[in-house]
Amino acid sequence: MNVRDEYTQSLWMDVPVVEAPSLSGSERADVVVVGSGIAGLSVAYELVSRGRSVIVLDRGSIGSGMTARTTAHLATALDDYYKELVSVRGEECARLYYQSVMAAISRAEAIQDLENIDCDFCRIDGLWVPAPETPRSLLDEELECCQRLGIPVEDRMAPTPFHSDGMVRSLRFPGQARFHPTKYLAGLASALQRAGAKLYADSCVESIEHKLDDIVVKVSSGHEVRATDVVVATNSPVNLEVAIHTKQAPYRTYVIVGKLPGG
Incomplete structure (x- = not known):
């Protein structure tokens, strides 16, 4: 399902990111970024910070995609388990994954401070x-794997409101973070506009083609943007036929918000 077909509204969507026009003429930039979620706007921010001219295109409103529908938890803990990542990709890849996520969290913290983003x-x-049905061995294996990789983790023996009756054990991962995602995107968008980047909403990319020394990005209205480089930062890539799509599976998860006892 495309995000534009979603009817559900998250808590974060009460905060609009930025008003942006649709692409109404042919343009040129050093880099075109396709997609205006946290990946797209973060890449655009890093590029303009290094002196590149940037145009961001999105098929819907800026920042209205999956970033606006997340739990807003910036986590190093891996849902699919580090032990599984090690078995598939090896210890060095797993270690780099952890380091990259920690660096991303720290970078978001630095940007919101530098740009005075109240998020x-x-x-x-x-x-x-x-x-309740989780075997004890699973926590043991994940704890041992994280310790071997040098990932900070603590074997914690204290009940929480999330534990089932009679259970007390959990793994504690320090240094995580939380924020308001659309407030953060709004701050990134403002910083991009101040730096001269152009943001275009309701501009659905239909093709990305190499032509001579340029890459030509055409939107559904027929207008084009020529660039030296293109970054595809969509939830699912729009520039490939089957290379990624055949390996992807759609899942829907839900989050329930509630007040915990004593909170």
């Missing part, structure tokens, strides 16, 4: 709480 950024712990 409720806060460092917190992350707790990996087992479900």
